[in-house]
Amino acid sequence: MSENVRLRVGDRPPAVQMIPLGLQHLFAMFGATVLVPILTGLNPSVALLTSGLGTLLFILITGGQVPAYLGSSFAFIAPILAVSAASGPAYALGGAVAVGLLYAVVAGIIRLVGVGWLDRVLPPVLVGSLIVVIGLGLAPVGVQMAGLSKEAVSLFDTDIQIAFFTLLSAVAAAAFLRGFFAVIPILLGIVSGYVFALLRGAVDLTALREAAWIGLPAFTAPAFSWSAVAVFLPVAAVTLAEHLGDVLVLGRVVGKNFYKKPGLQRTLMGDGLATALAGLLGGPPNTTYGENIGVIAITKVYSVWVIGLAASFATVLAFVPKLGAAIQTIPAPVMGGVTIMLFGVIASSGIRTLVESGIDFSQTRNLLISSVVLVLGIGGAKIGELSGMGLAAIVGVILNLLLPMPGGAREGAGEAERAEPDEARARSAREASEGA
Structure with a gap:
């Protein structure tokens, strides 16, 4: 908090x-x-x-x-x-x-x-x-x-x-x-x-x-x-x-x-x-x-x-x-x-989530999911009764399930695997020093 x-x-x-x-x-x-x-x-x-x-x-x-x-x-x-x-x-x-x-x-x-x-x-x-x-x-x-x-x-x-x-x-x-x-x-x-x-x-x-x-x-x-x-x-x-x-x-x-x-x-x-x-x-x-x-x-x-x-x-x-x-x-x-x-503060909260979760946008998978969701959700896309955020959410879930995970990637895994970046780095440093 x-x-x-x-x-x-x-x-x-x-x-x-x-x-x-x-x-x-x-x-x-x-x-x-x-x-x-x-x-x-x-x-x-x-x-x-x-x-x-x-x-x-x-x-x-x-x-x-x-x-x-x-x-x-x-x-x-x-x-x-x-x-x-x-x-x-x-x-x-x-x-x-x-x-x-x-x-x-x-x-x-x-x-x-x-x-x-x-x-x-x-x-x-x-x-x-x-x-x-x-x-x-x-x-x-x-x-x-x-x-x-x-x-x-x-x-x-x-x-x-x-x-x-x-x-x-x-x-x-x-x-x-x-x-x-x-x-x-x-x-x-x-x-x-x-x-x-x-x-x-x-x-x-x-x-x-x-x-x-x-x-x-x-x-x-x-x-x-x-x-x-x-x-x-x-x-x-x-x-x-x-x-x-x-x-x-x-x-x-x-x-x-x-x-x-x-x-x-x-x-x-x-x-x-x-x-x-x-x-x-x-x-x-x-x-x-x-x-x-x-x-x-x-x-x-x-x-x-x-x-x-x-x-x-x-x-x-x-x-x-x-x-x-x-x-x-x-x-x-x-x-x-x-x-x-x-409304701007809400959008900024989303950017904060992406930053604090350590999302790597150099990975094509992450880049594709985020870009498609943003364009469909903000662009006013509509299919039948689905539009905007609802359509973006469904398409985003489908992409997330279908696109293969890159080797060693941890985004999208369980919550226990999504430690904050600083905490993860600190833990790795401790483990390295203990191993030495």
Whole structure:
């Protein structure tokens, strides 16, 4: 674990610190979580509720050992729209429930056969490359939100100025502030960007003025049909691969092997039951959020208590439309500014994995696996329902299993054989001196 860690997974900070830390995670996940229901015709308040409850359920199932936040999954936008158009939203929710149950089945299988096979299937060269794909695959989202994907971009554009002001504020907070303020650079960046956007007249407060203070979310009961389930299950293969990647990234950031403790079967079970719960109440399927992993990586605050508080905030917001509307008034360029940093940190974690694992890119095998995974994952390749990170992961696994290992190479072997380079060299030196 990093020596610069501020709060470990089980640490519980005092309330005066935990509240802003929780708000920071709330802001990081809010935009994407409510965007999915807006795009698919589902209820944003229900999505907030199921995001919060799903995260708390995940924390419970994983024994409070994995600081992951669960929000609305973008991977299921197309299936939700297709099934809703053909049969109605209720059947799309039924598909979400089926996906969650499939996760639970896969978790049961993993519990029976173990995870030892993962060391062979997912060597460091593949893991590191996939982490880079996760970060850079999300990069276009941040760039688009920041307004930097327009055909004609000018520094005089208000959105561009807001995005860069927010980004620079967050970077300055992370780099130069000390004490507790150094732990909440994302929150400070968002607040600074929001104030700047207010001064530029770029904040629309209409939704805030019209929203009620108290209100129940509009729950929708699921309905089931084999045709709807058949549309959803192929996408589940992609999100299962995404789950593997996100848990790998989070474990790398925190310095723990979550595949072994609490176990991949428990993280999958938590993700699956959270998704099933979302479908039962009328929300979109859930997934672990890269935005919040980015917050964890930057702040070095790994506390699951902070994640739980953010989930509690989201649950409360579902019943307070006024507060939810206030967060919705945050302009997209503000969120774009901070996500540029967040997603970049995730990609950098992948590069760190490759470096610290001692991957030798002079070996053709490693070079081929990494290059193919990066191009497919970042380039937007698509085959049927498989695309992006999911497709890259599957092709990477196949290449890793088919390409022959070079003589004496140790990458891709079991974890016990993947000692850190410095430790391996030190051990070899000791053995040599003893032999002499």
